[in-house]
Every structure is written in structure tokens, then in C-alpha cells.
Amino acid sequence: MNAILKTENLNLWYGQNHALKDINLEMPQNQVTALIGPSGCGKSTFLKTLDRMNDLVPTVKIEGKVLYRDQNIFDPQVDVTWLRRHVGMVFQKPNPFPMSIYDNIAYGPRTHGIRNKKQLDEIVEKSLRGAAIWDEVKDRLKKSALSLSGGQQQRICIARALAVEPDVLLMDEATSALDPISTSKIEDLIAELKKSYTIVIVTHNMQQATRVSDRCAFFLHGELVEADDTEKLFSVPKDKRTEDYITGRFG
Amino acid sequence: MAQDRHNAQTKAQKARRLRDSVEWLVKNIFFLCGIVAVASVLFISVYLVISGLPAMLEIGVTDFLFGDTWDGKNGVYGILPFILTSFAGTGGAILIGVPVGVLTAMFLAKVANHRLAVVIRSAVSLLAGIPSVVYGLVGMVVLVPTVQKAFNLSSGANLLAAIVVLTVMILPSIINVAETALRAVPKEYEEASLALGATHTETIFRVSLPAARSGVATAIVLGVGRAIGEAMAIIMVSGNVANMPENLFTPVRFLTTAIASEMNYATVGSLWRESLFSIALVLFLFIMLINVALNLFVKNKKEG
Incomplete structure (x- = not known):
């Protein structure tokens, strides 16, 4: 098993609140790892640590390691913009920029220095195709991305993340604000994307975890209770707490 | 018994009547207060047109607006120097003030730590509260000799x-x-930009500022x-001389200052005095235009 992302004894505090406790987790290449657990269990915090978006919280304190391709991302030599280029993120609420669809997708490549119009056109088309929304928007690339439906906006956000050609894609409850049809489109998309990317998703929805993920990690009160192949975790959980959670006894 | 009930009823009726008349009174007081502002604007507009238009027509609208010489005492009334000076002065102030102001706003909204932002913000509100005559005084005593x-130059009192x-x-x-406007930009936009590997500065200039553009435009129009x-x-x-604003070092007179400086000298009833009202009318029209522009921006902001 080739883990692209790996955490070693990861601890995180928000002020006095010990939000992540000694997390050791491997996220293998070209697989979907789902993080599940009740609200406030630390799964989103964990996800945000993987591309250092938690750096934006002023009171945060982190110990331990997150290894991206064997490089500790907290190493002072690591450029955080380099990391975020390679570890992309899709947020819970669709958040396209208030710009045209084209400019949304081209934002990342432009930021990283691509100015050539033809090259940008290619990236935009490829990314939109990659996010399975090209056919729906190809005739209105100059229209505002905010004019699209929520599900389309979320796929624009996925396309925007793909445009910088990341290695890993983090998705923070990326379907929780969407209707069932949009959700199923994005789930199909995830299955397609994992051929080229390594994906980590946070989800509240256990059916979704069983549908899309290869591996599953169960978080509770800031601890990683259990991580295993999704099928195993849901059929023969090792820990009593996991069993209670997946059978719906709490959460 | 019946009498008592009757008394109670009339009492209740009286109370209701009193309450209704208080309601009526209060409502009308509100209305009157609201009318004060509307009536003032209407009165000023009508007054300016009545008192400013005849002189303008007598002088000739083209001669008045595009005449390049003003000599009120001797009956030459061309206000092009004032118009151009007002444009040049305002344009110059906008040219310097907008970049400085917008960058300060970006610093306050997105970069500065809390304590520093509080200090700068209170300095800015203090600046807003200084009476304009004090600006003039300090300008006259400190700025003018410095420019000179x-x-x-022979005099530092000039357009610059x-x-x-x-x-x-x-x-x-x-x-x-x-x-x-910058603070109102949803932080989701900025997070998305950072998550794509943009730096903080790139995010501010390429996401926050464009997202706040209608607010920034409003700020410029207000300025x-x-x-x-x-x-x-x-x-x-x-410098207060009716020159064309040929360069930054020309002593000049603005639309506003032309009115203020000559009103005391022009004889009541003379064309000279009436032409000053015409200047006021021109100024008023410019300001109306700016207000229309402002309303358009505010409206766009609400819709967008």
C-alpha cells in the first residue's frame, strides 16, 4: 500500500481544546479515504490540517507530523502555497468566486503564472470535463459562476481545484449542501477522479461512505478509533464504539 | 348596575379615542420631520434655478460655461477656469487619494493585527471629524510655505x-x-483562493478587491x-485667482471658492451677483450627477 499522505502522532489544539489526539492514519494513492464520525469529532479539523488551512486559525497549535510524499508539511522549508497546489480542497458550501465560469477555473493556473490564452483555454476545458460539467457550461463560459445551481457550482469548484493539477483532493462534506441528484453526480465523479487523484472526503452520511470510499476512518472525540477497508469496517468493526456508531446507536 | 357598565364603556371609549389621537399626532410629527428634508431639497433646487438661470441666459449659456475669462467687476463672466479647476482639483485628489485610501482599507480589513487596526481606524475617524477650516488653516500655515x-515659487498657494x-x-x-466593503467579502472566497495555492497578497488583490468592487466604486464617488x-x-x-489651471503651480479658483470669495463684493441685484448664483447652479448640477452615479452603484451592489 502506497500512502501519499500519512500522519504520525498528529495532535492539534485550538487554544485549550485538544481537538486531535495522536492520529496515525495512512491515505493510499488512487483510493478514496472517507473520514466519518459525529459532529465535532475532529474529522474536518483533520482534513484541514492536511493542506494547512488550519494555519488561518490564530490559536491553533499542532504537534506531530503530516507526511506528503514523505515530506513533513510542517517543516519550515515547505512552502505552504506549494503544498496547497498539490493538495487541493473542495469546501462544504459551494464557493465559486463572483467571476465568470472561465475566470474561476483559470484562477489557479493564472496565479501560478500561466498567461498564455491557448494554454488556459485547454486547462479550462480539461478541468471542466474532469469535473463532468463541460457539456452543461461550455456555451456560457463567460457567464457568472454564481448563476449556476448549487450542484453545478460545486462541480465548478471541483474543476477549479483540478485546474492546478493537484495530487490529492480533499473534500469537506462536499455534497451536504446539495440535493440528491447533484449528490449522486458528484459521487460518480469521485469514483472517476480516484483513477488520477488520491481523495480524502469527510462525510456525515454513512451510506455515502460505503458507496464511494475504499478505506474508512472513524473519528470520535478527537481520536481515531478505527481505520480499515470500508467493507471490513462496516461489516466487522473491531471496536465497540465503531459498531455503535455505524449501527446508528449514537451520532 | 347598567349605569356602571355604561360609565365603564364610555371610559374605555375615551381612552381609545385618546390613544388614537396620540397615534395620529405622532404619525404626523414623523411625517413633518420627513418633509423637512424633502422640502429643503426642493426649495434649494427651485431657488437655485430661479436665481441662477436668468443670469446664465442673459450672459449666454455657451459664453458663461465656456468663456475663458472671469472678471465679475467689469462684466466678463466666463466660468470655464472655475469648472476646469474644480475638475483638476477633484481629479488630482482622486488620483492620489483613491490608491492611498483603498490600500489603507485593504490593510485595515485584511492585513493589520487587531491593535494596530484600532489605532489607525481611530486616527481616520478623527481625520473625518476635523472641521474643514482647520484643514485650510494648517494648509495655509504649513503646506503653502513648504510648497513655495x-x-x-513666488507663492505656494496654488492648485498643488x-x-x-x-x-x-x-x-x-x-x-x-x-x-x-472589503470586510463584507465572504471569507469562503478567500479560503478558496488560499486553498488553490495563492498567497495572502494575491488573494487580497485578485479575489477580495474584485469582490468588493462596487463598494470601492461607491467610496470613489463619495470622495x-x-x-x-x-x-x-x-x-x-x-491662491484664489481666476486663472486657467495651466499647471500644478498656477494659483486657481474653484467653483465653490468663486462663490464664497465674491458674494460679499457683488452688489445686490447686479448681473455679477446673479452670475454667482449661476455658478452655484452649475455646481449643484455636478453634485446631482455624482449622486445619481452613487445611487446606481449602491443599487448594483444590492442586486449583485
Whole structure:
């Protein structure tokens, strides 16, 4: 098993609140790892640590390691913009920029220095195709991305993340604000994307975890209770707490 | 028994009648207060047209607006020098004030730590509260001699000095409005940009600022309005001579300062005096235009 992302004894505090406790987790290449657990269990915090978006919280304190391709991302030599280029993120609420669809997708490549119009056109088309929304928007690339439906906006956000050609894609409850049809489109998309990317998703929805993920990690009160192949975790959980959670006894 | 019930009823009726008349009274007081503002605007508009238009027509609208010489005492009434000076002064102040103001707003909204932001913000509100005559006074005593020495001129009271004073005067409104607009940018936009590997600075310039553009445009229009209407501060530093604004070192007179400086000398009933009202009418029209522009921006902001 080739883990692209790996955490070693990861601890995180928000002020006095010990939000992540000694997390050791491997996220293998070209697989979907789902993080599940009740609200406030630390799964989103964990996800945000993987591309250092938690750096934006002023009171945060982190110990331990997150290894991206064997490089500790907290190493002072690591450029955080380099990391975020390679570890992309899709947020819970669709958040396209208030710009045209084209400019949304081209934002990342432009930021990283691509100015050539033809090259940008290619990236935009490829990314939109990659996010399975090209056919729906190809005739209105100059229209505002905010004019699209929520599900389309979320796929624009996925396309925007793909445009910088990341290695890993983090998705923070990326379907929780969407209707069932949009959700199923994005789930199909995830299955397609994992051929080229390594994906980590946070989800509240256990059916979704069983549908899309290869591996599953169960978080509770800031601890990683259990991580295993999704099928195993849901059929023969090792820990009593996991069993209670997946059978719906709490959460 | 029946009598008592009857008494109670009339009492209740009386109370209700009293309450209704208080309601009526209060409602009408509100209405009257609201009318004061509307009536004032209407009165001023009508008054300016009535008192300003005849002189303009008598002089000839083209001669008045595009005449390049003003000599009220001797009956030459061309206000092009004033119009161009007002444009040049306002334009100059906007040219310097907008970048400085918007960058300050960006700093306050997105970069500065809390304590520093509080210090700067209170300085800015203090700046907004300084009476314009004080700006003029400080300008006259400090700025004008400095300009004179720095450029080796016979007098430092000129267009440049006026632009500097106007720039400082419009900064507070630009900073306040632009900062509010920048703060209102949803942080999701900025997070998305950072998550794509953009730096903090790239995020501010390429996401936050464009997202706040209608607010920033409002700030600029407010600045224009403030600058074009200002009289007191610049009358003391601009030299107050009816010259064409040929360069930054020309002593000049603005639309506002032309009215303020000659009103006391022009004989009541003379064409000279009436032409001053015509200048006021022109100024008023400019400010109306700016207000229309402002409303358009605010409307766009609500819709967008």
C-alpha cells in the first residue's frame, strides 16, 4: 500500500481544546479515504490540517507530523502555497468566486503564472470535463459562476481545484449542501477522479461512505478509533464504539 | 348596575379615542420631520434655478460655461477656469487619494493585527471629524510655505496645495466605505483562493478587491462628491485667482471658492451677483450627477 499522505502522532489544539489526539492514519494513492464520525469529532479539523488551512486559525497549535510524499508539511522549508497546489480542497458550501465560469477555473493556473490564452483555454476545458460539467457550461463560459445551481457550482469548484493539477483532493462534506441528484453526480465523479487523484472526503452520511470510499476512518472525540477497508469496517468493526456508531446507536 | 357598565364603556371609549389621537399626532410629527428634508431639497433646487438661470441666459449659456475669462467687476463672466479647476482639483485628489485610501482599507480589513487596526481606524475617524477650516488653516500655515520653498515659487498657494488638502480630506470617507466593503467579502472566497495555492497578497488583490468592487466604486464617488463641494479648506490654500489651471503651480479658483470669495463684493441685484448664483447652479448640477452615479452603484451592489 502506497500512502501519499500519512500522519504520525498528529495532535492539534485550538487554544485549550485538544481537538486531535495522536492520529496515525495512512491515505493510499488512487483510493478514496472517507473520514466519518459525529459532529465535532475532529474529522474536518483533520482534513484541514492536511493542506494547512488550519494555519488561518490564530490559536491553533499542532504537534506531530503530516507526511506528503514523505515530506513533513510542517517543516519550515515547505512552502505552504506549494503544498496547497498539490493538495487541493473542495469546501462544504459551494464557493465559486463572483467571476465568470472561465475566470474561476483559470484562477489557479493564472496565479501560478500561466498567461498564455491557448494554454488556459485547454486547462479550462480539461478541468471542466474532469469535473463532468463541460457539456452543461461550455456555451456560457463567460457567464457568472454564481448563476449556476448549487450542484453545478460545486462541480465548478471541483474543476477549479483540478485546474492546478493537484495530487490529492480533499473534500469537506462536499455534497451536504446539495440535493440528491447533484449528490449522486458528484459521487460518480469521485469514483472517476480516484483513477488520477488520491481523495480524502469527510462525510456525515454513512451510506455515502460505503458507496464511494475504499478505506474508512472513524473519528470520535478527537481520536481515531478505527481505520480499515470500508467493507471490513462496516461489516466487522473491531471496536465497540465503531459498531455503535455505524449501527446508528449514537451520532 | 347598567349605569356602571355604561360609565365603564364610555371610559374605555375615551381612552381609545385618546390613544388614537396620540397615534395620529405622532404619525404626523414623523411625517413633518420627513418633509423637512424633502422640502429643503426642493426649495434649494427651485431657488437655485430661479436665481441662477436668468443670469446664465442673459450672459449666454455657451459664453458663461465656456468663456475663458472671469472678471465679475467689469462684466466678463466666463466660468470655464472655475469648472476646469474644480475638475483638476477633484481629479488630482482622486488620483492620489483613491490608491492611498483603498490600500489603507485593504490593510485595515485584511492585513493589520487587531491593535494596530484600532489605532489607525481611530486616527481616520478623527481625520473625518476635523472641521474643514482647520484643514485650510494648517494648509495655509504649513503646506503653502513648504510648497513655495520646495519648488522655489513666488507663492505656494496654488492648485498643488489645494490637491494635497483635498486628498487628505477625502481619505476618511474612502477608507471607511472601502474597508466596510472589503470586510463584507465572504471569507469562503478567500479560503478558496488560499486553498488553490495563492498567497495572502494575491488573494487580497485578485479575489477580495474584485469582490468588493462596487463598494470601492461607491467610496470613489463619495470622495469625488466631497472634493468637488469643498470650499473652506481650499479657499485658503489655492491662491484664489481666476486663472486657467495651466499647471500644478498656477494659483486657481474653484467653483465653490468663486462663490464664497465674491458674494460679499457683488452688489445686490447686479448681473455679477446673479452670475454667482449661476455658478452655484452649475455646481449643484455636478453634485446631482455624482449622486445619481452613487445611487446606481449602491443599487448594483444590492442586486449583485
